[in-house]
Each structure stands twice: as C-alpha cells, then as structure tokens.
Amino acid sequence: MPIIQTQQLFKIYNEDTIPVYALRDLSLDFEEGEFTTIVGPSGSGKTTLLNMIGGLDTPTRGDVFIDGTNIASLRKGDLIDFRLRNIGFVFQSYNLIPVLTALENVSLIMELQNLDPKSTRERALQVLEEVGLADKLHSKPSELSGGQQQRVAVARALASRPKFVLADEPTANLDSKAAMNLLDIMAKLNEEESMTFIFSTHDQRVIERARRVVTLVDGALHEDLVKAK
Amino acid sequence: MNWILIFKLAWRNLWRNKRRTLITAGSILFAVILALLMDSMNIGSHEQIISNSLRFGTGYLQIQDTAYFETPSLDFAFDLDKRQEEALNQLLRHHAYAVPRVESFVLAAGESETRGALVIGIIPELENRMNGFQNFLTEGKILNNDDQMVMVGSGLAQRLSLSLHDTLVVIGQGYQGMQAAGKYPIKGIISHPMEFLDNQLIYLPFEEASWLFVMDGKASHWLIMADTDKSALRVQQEIEKLLEGTELQVLHWKDLQPDLVKALAFDAVSGRIMQFILYVVIAFGIFGTVLTMTLERQKEFAILVSLGMKRHILALQCFIETILISILGVGAGIVLGFPVLFYFNRNPIPLGEGLSDLVKEYGMEPFLPFSLAPTVFIFQGITMLILTLIITTYPVWRSLTFPVLENLRR
Numbered sequence: 203m204p205i206i207q208t209q210q211l212f213k214i215y216n217e218d219t220i221p222v223y224a225l226r227d228l229s230l231d232f233e234e235g236e237f238t239t240i241v242g243p244s245g246s247g248k249t250t251l252l253n254m255i256g257g258l259d260t261p262t263r264g265d266v267f268i269d270g271t272n273i274a275s276l277r278k279g280d281l282i283d284f285r286l287r288n289i290g291f292v293f294q295s296y297n298l299i300p301v302l303t304a305l306e307n308v309s310l311i312m313e314l315q316n317l318d319p320k321s322t323r324e325r326a327l328q329v330l331e332e333v334g335l336a337d338k339l340h341s342k343p344s345e346l347s348g349g350q351q352q353r354v355a356v357a358r359a360l361a362s363r364p365k366f367v368l369a370d371e372p373t374a375n376l377d378s379k380a381a382m383n384l385l386d387i388m389a390k391l392n393e394e395e396s397m398t399f400i401f402s403t404h405d406q407r408v409i410e411r412a413r414r415v416v417t418l419v420d421g422a423l424h425e426d427l428v429k430a431k
Numbered sequence: 432m433n434w435i436l437i438f439k440l441a442w443r444n445l446w447r448n449k450r451r452t453l454i455t456a457g458s459i460l461f462a463v464i465l466a467l468l469m470d471s472m473n474i475g476s477h478e479q480i481i482s483n484s485l486r487f488g489t490g491y492l493q494i495q496d497t498a499y500f501e502t503p504s505l506d507f508a509f510d511l512d513k514r515q516e517e518a519l520n521q522l523l524r525h526h527a528y529a530v531p532r533v534e535s536f537v538l539a540a541g542e543s544e545t546r547g548a549l550v551i552g553i554i555p556e557l558e559n560r561m562n563g564f565q566n567f568l569t570e571g572k573i574l575n576n577d578d579q580m581v582m583v584g585s586g587l588a589q590r591l592s593l594s595l596h597d598t599l600v601v602i603g604q605g606y607q608g609m610q611a612a613g614k615y616p617i618k619g620i621i622s623h624p625m626e627f628l629d630n631q632l633i634y635l636p637f638e639e640a641s642w643l644f645v646m647d648g649k650a651s652h653w654l655i656m657a658d659t660d661k662s663a664l665r666v667q668q669e670i671e672k673l674l675e676g677t678e679l680q681v682l683h684w685k686d687l688q689p690d691l692v693k694a695l696a697f698d699a700v701s702g703r704i705m706q707f708i709l710y711v712v713i714a715f716g717i718f719g720t721v722l723t724m725t726l727e728r729q730k731e732f733a734i735l736v737s738l739g740m741k742r743h744i745l746a747l748q749c750f751i752e753t754i755l756i757s758i759l760g761v762g763a764g765i766v767l768g769f770p771v772l773f774y775f776n777r778n779p780i781p782l783g784e785g786l787s788d789l790v791k792e793y794g795m796e797p798f799l800p801f802s803l804a805p806t807v808f809i810f811q812g813i814t815m816l817i818l819t820l821i822i823t824t825y826p827v828w829r830s831l832t833f834p835v836l837e838n839l840r841r
C-alpha cells in the first residue's frame with residue numbers, strides 16, 4: 203500500500219468569484235522510502251500540494267490518505283497529534299524555535315511525544331551527528347548559518363522517525379554549496395534510515411538528485427518521472 | 432503533557448526581550464509597592480481610629496440595659512449579681528476583661544467659670560490596662576480606688592482656670608432624679624490624646640462616682656476589652672447566653688458606633704477606587720507587553736502547531752508566560768515593599784504642625800500609621816493575580832484560534 207495517496211485532489215480559491223485552481227484533479231501515490239521532488243514554476247501548486255499531504259490545509263474536493271487513514275476524517279486536535287506522530291516538516295525559512303538550542307530543537311518533537319528523556323537525547327545526538335553538527339549542539343539558531351539551521355531543521359524533522367518528511371523548497375534560501383550539502387545529507391538519511399523525503403524545488407541541480415520528479419503546471423500533473431536506479 | 436518543556440519554553444520566551452520583560456515586571460513592582468503603601472496607610476489609620484475608639488470609648492463590647500443605648504441615662508444603671516459576675520469573670524479569663532463604668536454629663540465649675548463636662552467613674556488599674564491613660568499624666572498623680580479626688584483633662588482645667596490641687600465642683604443629676612453634687616480636689620491632670628475628651632474629661636474612682644450619683648455600686652454599663660475583635664465576637668456570643676432572660680444586652684462596638692463603621696467603610700471604598708485606577712493603568716501596561724509578545728510570534732505559533740504542538744499546550748505556555756511576569760513583579764513588589772512598610776510601621780511618619788492639630792481634634796495621634804496586616808499583602812497579590820488572569824485570556828484565546836496556514840506563510 204502506498205504511504206501517501208491523493209485522490210482527485212482539487213484546491214480552488216475564490217470558487218464563487220474568479221476561481222483559482224491551485225490543484226486540479228491530482229491523483230498521486232507515494233511509496234515508502236521514496237526520494238521525490240515536486241517541481242514546477244512558481245504558482246504551480248507545489249506548496250499547496252505539500253500542505254494538503256501534511257494535513258495543514260484541506261482540499262476543496264478529493265481525499266488524502268496517509269498510511270490508509272483519510273486525514274479528512276480526523277478531528278482538529280487529532281489531526282495535530284497525527285502530524286506529530288507521522289509527519290516531519292522542513293520549511294523554506296528554517297523556522298527553528300529561536301529560544302531553543304540545536305539539540306533542544308531536535309529534541310522538541312520527541313519531547314512533545316513524551317518519549318523518555320534519555321532515548322530522546324541519544325536520538326537527538328545521533329541525528330545531529332548525522333547532519334554534521336555534533337559540534338553545534340548548544341548553539342542557538344541565531345548563532346548558526348542558514349545551511350546549518352536547515353540541517354538542524356532536517357534533523358528535527360526526522361529525529362522522531364516519522365513516516366515521511368515534507369520539505370517545501372528547503373534549499374531556496376541557501377547558497378549552492380550549502381544546498382548541495384543539504385541534499386547530500388537528505389540523500390544519505392534516505393539511504394541509511396530509509397526515510398521517505400518529498401520536497402519541492404525549482405533548482406535544477408536539486409532536481410537532478412531526486413529519484414522521482416513530479417512536475418506540476420497550473421495545479422495539474424504535467425509529468426511523473428521515475429528515474430532508473 | 433511535558434511540563435518541563437512547557438516551562439522551559441515559557442521561561443526562555445520571557446527573556447527573549449529582557450528589557451521589555453524587566454520594564455513590565457518593574458511597573459508591576461512599583462504599582463504593588465505604591466498600592467501596598469496606600470493600603471497599609473489606609474488600614475493603619477483605620478486600625479488606629481478603631482483602637483482609639485475602643486480603648487478610650489466603647490470597648491469591644493458593652494453590657495447595658497436594653498434601653499440604655501437609646502437613652503443613655505443613669506436610670507438604667509444596673510448591678511450584676513454575684514452569680515452573673517462570677518460567670519462573666521469565668522468566661523472572660525484569658526482573652527478579655529470587664530470594666531464597670533459610671534458615665535454621666537455634669538456641670539463642672541471652678542472659681543469663676545462653669546462648663547459642661549463628662550464624669551467617668553473608673554477603676555484606675557483597669558482603665559490603665561485598657562488605654563494606658565497613666566502615660567498621659569502631665570501633672571500630679573494617678574487616682575487610687577478609695578480616693579475622693581478627681582483627675583481632669585488639661586483642656587478642661589484650662590477652661591475652668593484650675594490647676595493641680597485646686598477644687599472642682601460638680602453638679603448633676605443622679606440615679607432616678609436625685610441630686611448629685613460634689614467638691615473634689617484635683618489630684619492629677621492628664622493631656623488626653625483625643626482633644627474633645629481632653630476638653631471635658633473628669634475621672635472619678637468608680638466607688639466615688641457611684642456614691643456621687645447615688646447609685647449604690649451600680650454601673651451605667653460595663654466595657655469588655657478583648658485582645659482581638661475575633662475573640663470579642665466569640666465572647667459576645669457567650670455573654671448573650673449568660674444574659675438571656677435579663678433586662679441586659681451585650682453590644683458590639685460596631686453596633687455602638689454605626690457612624691464610625693460607615694465612615695470607615697466609605698473611606699475604605701475611596702481608597703480602593705484609587706488603587707483600582709492604579710491597577711487599571713498597570714494592567715494596560717502588562718496587556719501591551721502581552722499583546723506584542725503574542726502577535727510578534729504568530730509565525731512561531733504556526734510552526735509549533737504544524738509540527739504537532741496542540742493548541743491548548745501552546746495556550747498553556749502563553750498563560751504561564753503571562754503569569755510568570757506577574758509573579759515576578761508582584762513577588763519583587765512584596766519582597767521590596769515589606770521592609771518599606773515595616774520601617775514605616777515602626778517609625779510612623781510624624782504629621783506637620785497644621786495637619787497634626789487637625790487629626791488630634793478627630794482623636795487621632797499625629798502620626799501616619801502603617802499597618803502590616805496580612806490582608807494588605809494578600810489583597811495586592813490577589814488583585815494582581817485576577818488582573819493577570821483577565822489579561823491572559825487574550826494570548827490564550829489567540830493561541831486557540833489563530834489561523835495556522837496564513838501565519839506559516841508570513
């Protein structure tokens with residue numbers, strides 16, 4: 203069974219006046235362990251799609267199934283809890299919690315899940331090591347570069363071993379060296395932890411690294427390309 | 432729920448903008464100290480007025496004939512029989528004591544002048560225990576129980592042009608219309624702190640007063656002094672039982688001086704209004720801080736909720752932040768305010784000349800007294816807490832309802 207399934211997904215803004223089709227009849231499956239990028243020009247619906255899959259936004263029509271659960275069936279509070287337990291998020295502008303250190307940011311999700319402090323700490327240390335920040339454990343976000351902050355954000359997203367990680371243009375704010383470094387780390391974690399990554403981008407070099415490329419144009423599926431290994 | 436995480440976030444958020452938090456807590460601190468001073472002075476002066484009026488006037492309780500309150504005439508004087516007096520003493524023992532009184536207005540005359548005056552028949556030892564009148568003696572000596580002499584207020588002495596050892600003549604009406612007249616040498620002159628009493632006061636030993644007014648040992652009323660108002664109320668209940676079926680009743684000082692109670696209540700309300708205004712000003716200050724603290728973090732709120740923090744946990748975190756600011760301010764205010772109040776409690780501020788004469792006329796001592804009563808502190812604490820609770824509704828409401836997506840896009 204696919205880990206994520208969208209069925210005839212529509213998102214229409216201003217339906218009563220001048221409708222804007224942000225998503226148009228989108229049916230997509232994503233399997234466990236994928237390393238997939240969503241591409242398309244600005245305004246093509248990448249963010250909207252990721253928000254639907256992440257349970258942050260609700261479709262106008264159609265359904266999103268995560269691991270068999272129709273997320274529209276969840277009540278608001280349960281949906282938040284569902285996100286906490288199943289979905290990792292990486293945002294374009296890092297969005298770390300400024301008052302917490304790198305280690306605390308990475309521990310945050312596990313602490314919200316009430317995991318025991320010892321294994322939380324061990325796991326957070328491990329993941330920060332994997333993203334190459336073992337020497338920045340106690341730095342606050344303001345003391346880290348953009349690339350380092352985004353690596354903390356990736357570490358935060360997957361430390362609690364969610365079913366998949368969604369990243370909306372994670373490299374958009376990074377210079378190309380930091381962007382490639384982040385991609386390397388994501389690819390490595392995809393291999394080593396078999397973590398599913400779905401990220402959007404319009405950076406050609408980033409697209410080349412993905413194993414599946416889903417292209418959107420005007421909210422509709424334009425191309426779904428799976429590269430041979 | 433991870434309380435450690437919530438408190439950590441709340442505490443760190445407080446210190447994100449150190450200056451703002453300190454200024455806010457500081458404004459609470461000053462408000463609390465100011466309110467403490469106002470309240471302490473207010474309650475302090477009330478305590479003083481009440482204490483004076485109890486010690487020099489009514490006592491905590493009075494046993495009187497049921498008709499005496501309406502018509503304070505010697506005709507309603509009474510004797511406690513042996514059994515009643517014993518029961519009374521039994522009942523009072525540690526917390527209170529009873530003082531018999533004869534009180535009546537007379538005409539007092541010196542060599543050439545005559546004035547209305549108040550004769551109070553006292554048992555000097557008990558009177559002294561009650562109000563320390565011995566301390567106000569300026570000339571001569573204190574009365575003994577078997578003296579046939581008087582002590583007078585310095586104001587009265589002056590008005591009648593009398594000095595120590597001169598003879599005072601009193602003429603009045605005794606028990607059941609009998610003639611009461613006497614001639615007494617002045618044994619002592621006291622400068623009574625309550626000016627209206629000082630101008631008309633004549634102390635006689637109880638026995639002598641009873642003889643003068645032909646009362647055969649009867650008292651016009653009995654005062655009961657207690658150590659606190661609370662024990663007075665308890666004693667009152669027991670005395671009520673004791674007096675059941677007699678012509679006598681026991682009245683509380685609040686019944687005896689309804690005007691005083693009303694005046695104090697009015698004064699207390701005006702004090703509270705001043706404090707209320709002060710607190711409203713402070714509350715707006717806190718609200719401003721809390722408002723910016725909430726609105727400037729909408730994106731962060733959105734991230735936390737996206738990541739999986741439930742809204743009510745976010746609300747709790749905001750609640751704790753606001754309460755912490757308030758506790759910081761109130762705590763510091765009380766900690767710093769206490770020594771200030773303590774100092775003024777021990778060293779009351781003396782009033783300037785003009786003001787001092789004025790308050791003396793109202794029977795008050797010429798000092799600004801400060802109370803250290805726990806209610807002073809508890810009231811400020813609770814008021815601040817309630818205000819803070821009202822203020823927290825904003826960040827709590829906001830974190831429960833803000834739109835996630837819009838704020839994520841910021």
Ligand SMILES: Nc1ncnc2c1ncn2[C@@H]1O[C@H](COP(=O)(O)OP(=O)(O)O)[C@@H](O)[C@H]1O
Pocket residue numbers: 215216222223224242243244245246247248249250251
């Ligand atoms: N809240 C909104 N109200 C109206 N239109 C919106 C809103 N959010 C997104 N859109 C529109 O939906 C389309 C897709 O937007 P988006 O998903 O952000 O594209 P991308 O992330 O690919 O740049 C755009 O045309 C955008 O203008």
Ligand SMILES: [Mg+2]
Pocket residue numbers: 248249250370
């Ligand atoms: Mg976008």
